[in-house]
Each structure stands twice: as C-alpha cells, then as structure tokens.
Amino acid sequence: MQTKKSENFSEWFFELLKKADVVDQRYPVKGFLVHKPIAAFAERQIYKLFEEELEKKGHKLMRFPALIPESVFAKEIEHIQGFTPEVFWVEKAGTDELPERMGLRPTSEAAMYWMYSQWIRSWRDLPFKVYQECQVWRYETKHTRPLLRDREFYWIEAHDVFATREEAEKQVLEDMDTTEKVLHEQLGLPFLFFKRPAWDKFKGSEYTFAADCVMPNGVVIQQPSTHFLGQHFSKAYDIKFTDEEGNEKHVWQTCYGPAVSRILASLIMMHGDDKGLVFPWSIAPYQVVIVPVLKKEADTEAIMNKCKELEEKLKAMKVRVVLDDSEKRPGAKYYYWELKGVCLRFEVGAKEAAEGFVTVARRDTGEKERIKDEELKEYLERVPGEILKNLREKADKNFENVLHEASSLEELKEKLEKGGFVRVPFCSVELDGEECGGVVSKETGGKVRGKLHGADEKPAEGEGCIVCGKPAKEYVYVAKEY
Amino acid sequence: MQTKKSENFSEWFFELLKKADVVDQRYPVKGFLVHKPIAAFAERQIYKLFEEELEKKGHKLMRFPALIPESVFAKEIEHIQGFTPEVFWVEKAGTDELPERMGLRPTSEAAMYWMYSQWIRSWRDLPFKVYQECQVWRYETKHTRPLLRDREFYWIEAHDVFATREEAEKQVLEDMDTTEKVLHEQLGLPFLFFKRPAWDKFKGSEYTFAADCVMPNGVVIQQPSTHFLGQHFSKAYDIKFTDEEGNEKHVWQTCYGPAVSRILASLIMMHGDDKGLVFPWSIAPYQVVIVPVLKKEADTEAIMNKCKELEEKLKAMKVRVVLDDSEKRPGAKYYYWELKGVCLRFEVGAKEAAEGFVTVARRDTGEKERIKDEELKEYLERVPGEILKNLREKADKNFENVLHEASSLEELKEKLEKGGFVRVPFCSVELDGEECGGVVSKETGGKVRGKLHGADEKPAEGEGCIVCGKPAKEYVYVAKEY
The missing domain is CATH 3.40.50.800 (Anticodon-binding domain)
Structure with missing residues (x-):
C-alpha cells in the first residue's frame, strides 16, 4: 500500500479495494460494480450471519420479483414521491412496448405489501415476519463510491406485520438487537442508534432508527436502519386482518434493511491496516x-x-x-x-x-x-474467537471518544473536525426543524443524525437552538458522513 | 390433494404448488413468481450443493451487474440475435433518458466477458473459472409455467476460460460430472446428456450438451446445459493471453447454467406424491x-x-x-x-x-x-442417507425404460405416447437437418433432443432419415418436453 491509513484515509480505502482486488470499478455502467471473489465471498458470509439471526427471531426467507408495475409502486404517495427520482424504468421487452412501465426495485415495500394484502386475513396469520436477500437499484444523484454508494447494491430487507402498534414498535427494538448481534458482536463494528429527524426518515414511515458507525477518520457511515411504518402502507395496500372479536383492522408494520455491500466497506475500513485487508475469521475468504x-x-x-x-x-x-x-x-x-x-x-x-x-x-x-x-x-x-475479540476491542476503543458537545455553530464546526458526533441543542426534530438542519449542513458540513437512542436527555430550560435560537426541544447529534 | 399424480400429472403438479404454498402466481406481472418460504429455502439449499461442487472444482464466486449496455451486449452477433427478442430494456432512470439503453441480463456472457478481457493477460491467469448466482430475466414468448418457465428465474452460471481447446472441452465433461454429483447423487434426479442439434445449441456456442430428465408422466425437462463456446466470444470480446512462448492468442471458453428454480420443479415432480411434497433431507425446509x-x-x-x-x-x-x-x-x-x-x-x-x-x-x-x-x-x-437412497432408487427405476426406438414417423408418434426418448435414424444434426427436425415437431409433437452422450452408435448403411429418407448420418432421440 502506497497510502497510509492514518494519513489519507479515503485514498487508503480506495487503493486497498483495488490492490487487494476486492471490487472492479471498470464495468461500463456508472455506479455498477463487479464484486470480485473477496467481496462476493465476504458478502455471502455476512448474509449467512443475518440469515441465522433473522431466522432465530422467526423470520422466513422468501423471494419477490425485481420488477414492480408503476401502479403498484404508486399506491403509497409519500413512498413513491421519495423514490421516483431514483427508479430505473423498463418500458420495452423484445420489440414490444409494455402495457405499463415497471420499475426495477429500489426497495420492495410495494412488491411485498401488494402480496401481503392477499395473504393476511386473520389474527392467526400474525405476527408475519419475512425477509429477502436481493440486489436493489437506485439511480443515485450523489457521487457514487464503491461499496458505499453504488447504483446497484446487495442487501437484506425484512418486512414484518403485527396486530398492534405495541408489537410493531417492539420489532423495531428487536431489529436493533439483530444489528448489535451481527455488526458488533460478530463483525466487531460498534455503532450508535439515532432516531432520525422527521425530514430524514424513510419515506412512508412514521419514524426511522439508523445505526451510525464511526470510521477511524471520524467520519460516520449509516448502517442498518429499522423503520416503524405504522399503518401508512397497510392503508395504502389494504392489508387487513380480522381480530379475535371479529373486527376488521389494518395491520401495523415495520421494515429493516441491512446493506451487505456497505457493511463490507465498513469492515474493511475499520479493521484494515497499511498492509491490507484484515477480516474476522467467519468472514475471511482465506483463513x-x-x-x-x-x-x-x-x-x-x-x-x-x-x-x-x-x-x-x-x-x-x-x-x-x-x-x-x-x-x-x-x-x-x-x-x-x-x-x-x-x-x-x-x-x-x-x-x-x-x-x-x-x-x-x-x-x-x-x-x-x-x-x-x-x-x-x-x-x-x-483463535477465531480471539481474533474477533481483538478486532472488536480495537474498534470499541476507537469508538470510546466519539461523543462531543457544542453550544454554538462555530463550536460545532470546530468540534466536527475531530470526527464523531457532536451534541447540540436544537429547536425541533419535527418537520419545522428542517430549515435549521439545512443551515447546519451548509455552515458546518455536518448532518443532523437525530436523537441518540437510549439517552434520556433534554436541553435545560432556556437553552436555545444552535441555529435559530428558539427554545431547544431536543439535543441532536451532528456528524460528517460518507 | 384432489388430483392424483397418476391420473393428471400436470394438474397434480400445479395443484401441489398451490396447496403446499410453494409459490404464488398472483404477482401482477405475467411470468414473475413469488417464491414462498418452501421454494426460497429449498432453492437456497440447492444453491449450496452447487457452490460446494463448483468450488471443489476450482470455481470462484463473483457478482456481475444485472444491467448490460446494448453496445456491450451486441459484440457477439449470433448471441445478441438469439437473445434480443427476450430482453427487457431500461431506457429511463428517474426522469433522465439514459445515453444508451441497457438490457436486464438474460444471461451474463456479455457482462462477464467484457470484464474478462480486462483481466486476462497471460497463461499464468489460466485456467480462469468463475461462477455467479443470480436471477435472470427473459421475455418468454412461450406459455409461462411456474418454476419451469418464468420470465424471472434463479440460476447459477459458471464461465470458464482456458488456453487450449482440449482443456475447454474437458471442462464440458467436468460440468456433466457436476450435474451428476448434484442432480443425481444428491437430489435423486436421473438424466441423460444429449448433444443438441446445431439449430438448438446455445446462441454463440460451438456445441451444447444438455441434461434431460424424464418426469413420471414420461415428459422430458431440460436441466443444466454446458456449452463449448470455442473462440466465438473471445474474438468478439477480445479476450487474449500471452502463452509461455510469448505468442498472443485468443482464449477458449465454456459456460454452464443450472436453473435452480427448474431443478426445484423437477424435484417436486419426481419425488412428490398424492399426499404432497417429498424432499431429500438436505433440501427439506422441515426435516x-x-x-x-x-x-x-x-x-x-x-x-x-x-x-x-x-x-x-x-x-x-x-x-x-x-x-x-x-x-x-x-x-x-x-x-x-x-x-x-x-x-x-x-x-x-x-x-x-x-x-x-x-x-x-x-x-x-x-x-x-x-x-x-x-x-x-x-x-x-x-436416516438422511437412507431417504436419499430410497428416493434416488425409485427415480432410477422410473428411468429404467425411457429409451425406445422407431423407424418411421408413425412409429415415432406412437412410441412417444409412452413417454421418454425414442431413437430414430436421422439425416443430420447439422444445420441442414433443421427442416426435418421441424417436421418431427409438427407431425409428432416431439422434439429432437440430439445425440445421446456416451452412446457410440451409428445407423447401419442404407438406413434412411425418418423424415426425408436420405441416408441417415446419425441416430437422434426425440421426446416431448415441458
């Protein structure tokens, strides 16, 4: 390796992907990557870890089509509006014009929930927990980066259905536990869960929790996110069940989406060194x-x-x-x-x-x-356990000092240079805070990650939003992200 | 089950797929299937059997993009002409018109060989053996049938590269061995390999061997096929290597494609009974x-x-x-x-x-x-070994009397009613025999499967083609297929 990890982290990473022959970026479609044997093998192993954990928690594997008719996709308005700019469209097959154009799945809510409405009838069908492993396609407008932001990537998506809000909200916590079990315990990647602000939640959800890892250069990478969908989709796709008393009700839903390619990127970034790749035993193509x-x-x-x-x-x-x-x-x-x-x-x-x-x-x-x-x-x-323990402990140590605080935009900007998360008082994580979130991005290059899960903290009376100065309702964390 | 396997085989099969909840055909795109947990799980297990066998034989897993630019696809003329009527085309993404339209892969020669030409340089890089597991999309014009002929299906494709014709032709035999190890030994599905006639080979290949299974109703299903590509693609995609003497040469190639969804269909057809599904232990979602x-x-x-x-x-x-x-x-x-x-x-x-x-x-x-x-x-x-042995022996017994003979079109038609393969004298398996092949299909409903691999047999002097009466150069086998 010509570039040192400690000197130019990003360049070190891209050089490593190339030198160790992890992926090839020369495929003649922008943002579409060839996964060479090291990437393909490691991703398969990561899939296996999730399979085991999801199946232990009652999920069943299914496979849904990659093509989604526009009319099916369009049923949930907020969802389609969020994804439309990113969809690849199929309009022709052979020499035929198709009667309706079809989108390549950017995510599978539409395909799956259209079917769920055929399957779910009674409280006896619930809870209903399904996952699939697939590739998705998103016409990213941002700069693409191999394994981190491609236009084609590999992921898992779990889509669960419940009779009550309480059960669905518990599932969100269970998804967090799955993330802990796989990312932290088995892959040695520590993270924190943040409840994303309303303007950054998954389109069509009530709220989103996302895991943020911090790379050794202090920059944050979003990892699996889990979404409480409430009844938005069940109303749009008409997914109803009859409860034990004979009443017809809409179901409550969640979804969860670990991006396997991106987890691989984080693994390489976290554990790799100036000599090359370093893998935990379970993932390593060669042990x-x-x-x-x-x-x-x-x-x-x-x-x-x-x-x-x-x-x-x-x-x-x-x-x-x-x-x-x-x-x-x-x-x-x-x-x-x-x-x-x-x-x-x-x-x-x-x-x-x-x-x-x-x-x-x-x-x-x-x-x-x-x-x-x-x-x-x-x-x-x-030794496999010892290697994992060692990698995890090193990563945990790197993660020890990632939380900082600031009380002005200037201080925030300065603290962000150190990397990690900076806590600031903020007017609101609801939609009326979006404008201040925009100012934070513009002025500091950081992004509001949301409220820290599990931290029971509130600004003191009289503390003002770091941007607008109005009474701060929340503490939010800001970070620079990949 | 309302329908008996012995009374109406096809109806029994489709009823079973539905009653046992193997797949769901109600997805709102024709020929696109939802694989329910039984299908998804069994397919995953079939994938594992092939992974093990292919990796043992020196193949490495990679992943290639699902979208192929038209110009990349068009490099091998015969290949693109063969597949063009079946390609789904992406022309738009978001609101952008793409600079060049892209096909959803119907098979991955184009995507892979474009990359191979970047990678392969020297005799030291050979042999080069790669496989991928993916879904492919084909706009079938024939009647679709769940798991047997869908417009989206799951398969494995192995694409191997060699320095010499001899090594490549040996690979074709190795692929046949892989088919034997997985389909017959581990899944209990007996088959015969036929060298397809020239008009029915894979488009872009020199020749094709395909495994044909016979279902309990006597109808044939094509299973994995293996293709000797010669230098057609290496010349089209400019895949060259420098040999030990320093000479630049085009490589020799093969490809092999087991369709996992279709193997599952055959498994169900072969081993299932009037009570429902029967699985070998290794595949069974529930043991x-x-x-x-x-x-x-x-x-x-x-x-x-x-x-x-x-x-x-x-x-x-x-x-x-x-x-x-x-x-x-x-x-x-x-x-x-x-x-x-x-x-x-x-x-x-x-x-x-x-x-x-x-x-x-x-x-x-x-x-x-x-x-x-x-x-x-x-x-x-x-007991797992005993179950497999019992299933395989039953299937082998069913396969004992599948070879018949005929010497006229009338006799062929009559013998085809019994099911299995009927051997007939035939003018030619080269392109000049295509017309007689067409007559066979039209007159008997059977299809020329080609020459039986391993059978060293030739028509006697004076025997005439069953159709045109000209001197018969070959014995070919005819069968009705799904």
Missing part, C-alpha cells in the same frame, strides 16, 4: 495460508510433505486453507497474503518439519508464535 | 415435525415435556425441527405436514413418554417404526 520456507535442497521434501499434511488436516477441519507453493520468495508471499487479509500464516521451514511445530503469524496482531503439531487443533478452535 | 398425541388429561404434561425435550435435542443436532403444539387434531397435523414434505414425523403419546421411545413415520416410504430414545442420535445420522 490460513501455508507458506513453505525452503532453504536447503535436502530439506525440501520434508517441508513440502509437512505442508501438504497440514493442508489436508485443515481442510478436514473445514478451515479455508491455501497452500502457496508458487515460485515466489516467502517474503513476497507474506506481503501478498497480508494484503488479501488471510487470518493466519503458517510458516513451515526445516526446523518446523524436524521438530514438530508450526510458526504461526496472526494477521490482526502481527504476532508470531510456535504451535506444536499436537496442539494445533485446540489452537484453531480457540 | 422433523414432532406431534404430541394427547388423549388423557393426566398424560399431557409428560407428553409435552418429552416433546419439548426432543425439540431441544434435535435443535442441538442442527436438525430443522418444528413442534406442532397447535390445537388441531393429530390427524389434521399429519395431513398438513405430509403436504409440506417434512421428512420425518415423530409421534409422541402416553406410551412413548412412559416407555422411552418415539414412533417415527417416514414421509418417503410411509413406514412407521419405534426408535428408542437412546438410539435416536444414531437413527438421525443414518
């Missing part, structure tokens, strides 16, 4: 590389035999292992596999072959240690 | 259902405790288990779970609770047996 260290001709056979035995042994343990027996020098191999983010490097030389041990180098710490052959199994059972 | 059989109030607690213990025990063994503690009568539960294709039913009554055993009913055989609690683990390790 172990075996590198023979050949010096004397006489030792070659014993070393290569040991390497091959190790490879077989690890394969049998379902470890994703590669034996690098190419012509390159060991140093060049170390460099290459560090770039690719392999978790462990097994060095096998004459001493290792003769004395029954392996020299193991850990990618996350850079530490080397000797592991006896007979202790290898126990080591490989233990 | 075990536990049904408490409650008679006397006094036994209820002991029975329910045993059911819950069993549920926990099976979950710990990673068995996909459901405890049906609903209010329904046991008989209604049996009926419901048989319809859904659960592999095993555990019945737990007072006797089972008191005497330490479980009554197990197998979905595939209908047989019941008593399994002692302490033998359950061993039973569950053994």
